[in-house]
Amino acid sequence: MGMGSDMYRQQILDHYKSPRNYGELEDPTFTHVGENPMCGDEIQMDVKLEDDEETIKHVAFSGDGCAISQASASMLSGKLAGKTIDELLEMDRDDIVDMLGVEISPMRIKCAVLAEKVAQDGAKIYRGELDKSKTSTED
Amino acid sequence: MSQRNVGTLDIERIRSDFPILEREFDDQQVVYLDNAATTQTPDPVIDAMSDYYRYTNSNVHRGIHHLSQEASEAYERAHDRVAEFIGASGGREEVIFTKNTTESENLVAYSWGLNELGPGDEVVLTEMEHHASLVTWQQIAHETGAEVKYIQIDEDGRLDMDHARECITDDTAILSAVHVSNTLGTVNPVAKLTEIAHKHGALSFIDGAQAVPNRPVDVEEIDADFYAFSGHKMAGPTGIGVLYGKKQLLEEMEPYLYGGGMIRKVTFEDSTWADLPWKFEPGTPPIAEAVGLEAAIDYLEEIGMERVQAHEEELAEYAYEQLKAEGDVEIYGPEPGPDRSGLVGFNLESVHAHDLASIMNDHTVAVRAGDHCTQPLHDKLGVAASARASFYVYNTREEIDKLIDAIDDARQLFA
Numbered sequence: 001m002g003m004g005s006d007m008y009r010q011q012i013l014d015h016y017k018s019p020r021n022y023g024e025l026e027d028p029t030f031t032h033v034g035e036n037p038m039c040g041d042e043i044q045m046d047v048k049l050e051d052d053e054e055t056i057k058h059v060a061f062s063g064d065g066c067a068i069s070q071a072s073a074s075m076l077s078g079k080l081a082g083k084t085i086d087e088l089l090e091m092d093r094d095d096i097v098d099m100l101g102v103e104i105s106p107m108r109i110k111c112a113v114l115a116e117k118v119a120q121d122g123a124k125i126y127r128g129e130l131d132k133s134k135t136s137t138e139d
Numbered sequence: 140m141s142q143r144n145v146g147t148l149d150i151e152r153i154r155s156d157f158p159i160l161e162r163e164f165d166d167q168q169v170v171y172l173d174n175a176a177t178t179q180t181p182d183p184v185i186d187a188m189s190d191y192y193r194y195t196n197s198n199v200h201r202g203i204h205h206l207s208q209e210a211s212e213a214y215e216r217a218h219d220r221v222a223e224f225i226g227a228s229g230g231r232e233e234v235i236f237t238k239n240t241t242e243s244e245n246l247v248a249y250s251w252g253l254n255e256l257g258p259g260d261e262v263v264l265t266e267m268e269h270h271a272s273l274v275t276w277q278q279i280a281h282e283t284g285a286e287v288k289y290i291q292i293d294e295d296g297r298l299d300m301d302h303a304r305e306c307i308t309d310d311t312a313i314l315s316a317v318h319v320s321n322t323l324g325t326v327n328p329v330a331k332l333t334e335i336a337h338k339h340g341a342l343s344f345i346d347g348a349q350a351v352p353n354r355p356v357d358v359e360e361i362d363a364d365f366y367a368f369s370g371h372k373m374a375g376p377t378g379i380g381v382l383y384g385k386k387q388l389l390e391e392m393e394p395y396l397y398g399g400g401m402i403r404k405v406t407f408e409d410s411t412w413a414d415l416p417w418k419f420e421p422g423t424p425p426i427a428e429a430v431g432l433e434a435a436i437d438y439l440e441e442i443g444m445e446r447v448q449a450h451e452e453e454l455a456e457y458a459y460e461q462l463k464a465e466g467d468v469e470i471y472g473p474e475p476g477p478d479r480s481g482l483v484g485f486n487l488e489s490v491h492a493h494d495l496a497s498i499m500n501d502h503t504v505a506v507r508a509g510d511h512c513t514q515p516l517h518d519k520l521g522v523a524a525s526a527r528a529s530f531y532v533y534n535t536r537e538e539i540d541k542l543i544d545a546i547d548d549a550r551q552l553f554a
């Protein structure tokens with residue numbers, strides 16, 4: 001390998017090449033889409049809640065885009081299972097950077113947080129706290 | 140107009156005029172291949188501007204004192220120099236200084252478009268317009284009820300001239316076309332397009348942001364009614380752009396911005412306007428930038444615009460061939476030749492353009508990745524983003540080799 005990139009460590013490349021939880025859920029409790037116009041990344045997040053309507057049971061994502069956005073969605077989908085909606089809504093960009101385990105350059109941070117924003121907006125819409133059809137990292 | 144073998148440039152010497160090219164990140168010297176976004180600034184331009192601030196700085200057109208006189212003369216003379224550079228025989232009256240190409244587009248769209256366009260009128264653009272003209276005319280059309288039409292591109296990224304003849308009709312009020320595409324590198328037949336527009340009584344606005352920096356341009360040979368470009372893409376400073384307009388048209392047009400410096404007489408009730416070009420240059424203008432722009436023109440003309448063009452075309456051809464040889468790189472726009480300029484847009488099959496640009500940055504290779512302000516064109520190409528390498532007088536083949544190394548590294552990483 002050449003000099004490689006700090007941003008493209010094995011974990012990121014692995015999730016990008018073999019994304020986890022990729023696809024759509026059959027009967028999601030809620031689903032939401034979003035885009036990062038800068039990169040042209042598009043992501044749909046499907047979330048299935050437990051019967052308590054609070055705890056996240058499954059998350060699936062679909063869409064395409066750059067490695068950072070796709071790997072971030074893949075990792076997040078795994079991380080969210082078992083968390084509550086409140087815990088999802090409490091997450092911020094630092095949690096995503098920690099999860100990715102690499103330094104994300106300022107120009108690429110929007111790619112990294114897209115999946116998180118989409119999941120959070122989806123949850124807020126589900127709770128009736130937000131009304132929008134599509135999330136954009138430019139909002 | 141493409142001339143080969145007009146003498147190679149003394150790259151060593153040219154590079155020594157651009158101190159920024161010595162910069163290193165992580166012990167690697169920067170390889171600057173993002174010239175279509177903005178070019179670097181040579182010492183003579185920086186010196187001209189700092190000398191202006193050191194010894195001449197003053198406001199223009201209002202002081203009786205020596206410094207203001209000198210500043211005014213320098214500022215006015217820069218207009219003459221630009222006129223001469225682009226073949227505007229009307230001199231300074233046909234050269235308006237704006238902030239950039241975008242503002243030049245807006246000036247005409249607001250001043251002429253808002254007043255002249257209405258339902259039933261057509262504005263004809265090309266599918267390869269930069270947002271600077273596309274968004275501007277689209278929005279002015281929305282406001283006035285005019286219709287926007289787009290001349291299609293063919294598979295090679297050239298304008299479909301038959302479609303151009305279909306699009307431009309007696310209802311066409313203005314054609315706005317990009318001279319050189321910032322995404323495809325296509326050099327459009329703007330004289331021909333202008334001729335077609337004129338036959339139908341329409342005006343022609345040419346966006347020369349990617350043309351004036353790297354080839355001889357003669358606005359009267361094109362017969363353009365308006366022609367726009369930016370200082371920062373031609374070895375000049377940011378903050379200054381040019382709108383060339385035929386004198387008679389500019390005289391008939393209303394000002395776009397109001398204020399001081401653009402008036403002849405003001406009463407509490409009404410105002411009259413100053414002569415050209417000042418009617419369109421309200422407020423304190425970009426004086427140091429105008430001085431810098433003049434110095435940039437001097438710098439480029441000393442090299443010779445034919446040689447600038449030949450050098451860029453040579454590098455573009457080399458880059459095109461190297462990229463093509465990679466096998467898995469999709470290159471946009473026409474093959475190297477007289478209708479292809481010195482920029483190459485591409486995508487590596489397996490890697491998103493932004494990932495590619497990030498990896499290139501690890502090699503200290505600066506390229507642009509994204510939609511290059513041509514989102515509808517990217518939709519048409521079927522990609523969200525592309526990478527773009529663009530060259531200028533100081534770039535070398537060795538730098539293109541580094542670009543290729545970075546691509547090879549990206550491919551390996553993503554394999």
Ligand SMILES: Cc1ncc(COP(=O)(O)O)c(C=O)c1O
Pocket residue numbers: 175176239240241242269271272317319320321346348349369380512
């Ligand atoms: C073809 C073209 N037109 C217009 C522009 C806008 O130039 P500026 O940002 O200087 O207004 C650019 C540069 O980005 C360009 O490449």
